[in-house]
Amino acid sequence: KNEVEQSPQNLTAQEGEFITINCSYSVGISALHWLQQHPGGGIVSLFMLSSGKKKHGRLIATINIQEKHSSLHITASHPRDSAVYICAVISPYSGGGADGLTFGKGTHLIIQP
């Protein structure tokens, strides 16, 4: 079964700070998602990665397949970035069903003005 670990669990930062959230997994994967969950519960998919790096606005996601590690970065953070950020992986025999996702526990991010 794939174990997905995120760090930190909780992060409070000041507006404008550069934020890094880390995700490690134990078994080889075919793809990794970074998701954002707001207090209301709805989930938005930010990125899906299978290699390299992706950028969207102030968000950057990287993945190192060999090291089984991914990072999500937020530049010039803003209070509206406050949310739970979840790392989720797809891998065969991960315990996530045929293609279902295995989720990390999430990182609670609070950006203070």
Add this chain to the structure above:
Amino acid sequence: GAVVSQHPSWVICKSGTSVKIECRSLDFQATTMFWYRQFPKQSLMLMATSNEGSKATYEQGVEKDKFLINHASLTLSTLTVTSAHPEDSSFYICSARGRAGGWKTQYFGPGTRLLVL
């Protein structure tokens, strides 16, 4: 981007009743839909995977007779919680996958919050 809706967004029911939750892909054909459950302060956990026109595949520990899943069309899957009990109170989220984004991309619904009294 692709849109997935869920209905209802929240429901309160008495213990022993059945509750049906709908998950719809609004602008693409979802060949596969996933149902997840999230308890407070915990990770989402996959409950079952359903492919259109076939029986759902349930994860270990999920009772298929209690959580009935139907995926009768390429745009609709339903999850019915039968004889709901307070311990079934949770946040239920569906996701859908189809030709919209390739086989690895899942689009999430907004979730349904269930409270069983």
